[in-house]
Amino acid sequence: MPRRQDHTQEELRQLAIDSVSRHLRSAPASQLSLRMVARDIGYSPGTLINLFGSYSLLLLAVNACTLDCIRDQLLQAMDNSRRADAGVIAELEAAAAAYFHYAQENPHAWRLVFELHLDAETPLPAWQSGRISALFSLLEARLLKLKPRATAADCASAARVIWSGVHGICTLLLDNKLFLSDGADARQLIRSLLTHYLTDWCRHTQPPASDQ
Amino acid sequence: MPRRQDHTQEELRQLAIDSVSRHLRSAPASQLSLRMVARDIGYSPGTLINLFGSYSLLLLAVNACTLDCIRDQLLQAMDNSRRADAGVIAELEAAAAAYFHYAQENPHAWRLVFELHLDAETPLPAWQSGRISALFSLLEARLLKLKPRATAADCASAARVIWSGVHGICTLLLDNKLFLSDGADARQLIRSLLTHYLTDWCRHTQPPASDQ
């Protein structure tokens, strides 16, 4: 069949990614298929495979966009909080709240980031893991500001602990697996986590053995 | 075709569940299918659908077993720790370590518990959500012992915060999304979480506003 001039390869990539993103606004990825995306943008399944390599890699490209979007939201939330000058913990709380807000407003896109698994120990491509560790770096910088005498490893540990916690709360809450009693919501859990953890974390000028 | 007398329905259920569990010891659920299970136990796909209702519900039955197994592991770990008399926090640490250990040793079964989603807001059956909230109850009991003046809601909150944290650490670590620097492992992150969080949580005889 003919070579079309409708779109360049770049435009086609974006077309496919947009189609998936549009779908994820209202339905989970499990209800989407390569063939549907192809139908939606008016190309054949094979074209998309040529372009991305596989259906999974198309979804991975969508995940990259999602992570970029999450990063933007976090940065914006932290910036706003910093301008209000309510302290570093408030800034981290704002970031966590933004993270939860994104997960709640875009559950299907958010889930896909963590539920997509490439086969048989193909590790994440660097451009993808880079996006995740960039998020951790944002946190580590704030933690160092909060506790200037902390070592880099100390901050790295703490960043992973608190973000795993925030992430776990978001995950389980979206899946309705927290069985929250009325009146307690995610934002309160997040604040409880950050407040209690960081209060004690800051107390020690030298990290305890468990933070090496 | 004939009604067989090879197995009763109960035996058949167990046969199917065992087949899935056996598979999950070495490969993820995404590489398994209803037809494979049927082939493995020598019945037709339709028989399994008659028995469980759908493939998803078969997997859900497997998840119930997994959760029972996790509960047993947690109870055993806490019992051992209690006999060593090292305190309530150590007991909770032992439970968290057991949780992580199970996830690490049985990653595919563990993942399936949280990655299986039933369609279109069919909520989890009660016998399933009951198993999860029973796990929370274990924690709440220990937290009340740790801080006798805490309210039930206070303990419920704290249990959810720390277990979301432990769960998040397990999830992200299994997915290689934590990018731990050398020398820091999951057990240290878990201990850091529990120590710092609970130390400050216990400080307040009245819970702060964020713990309501």
Add this chain to the structure above:
DNA sequence: TCTCTTTTTGAACGGTGTTCAATATAATGC
């Protein structure tokens, strides 16, 4: 104009979960 290269395709392959009429057995009533 005639190649050569590149993009795109439709058809095919081997899989998937699920439905359902047909069926052979077991249980029941006589």
Add this chain to the structure above:
DNA sequence: GCATTATATTGAACACCGTTCAAAAAGAGA
């Protein structure tokens, strides 16, 4: 012991799925 009913089980069919690949048509270069 026989006829009937009820039930467990099936294979074939359905509508999908991701992926492969030879064929073909359009553009680029000579």
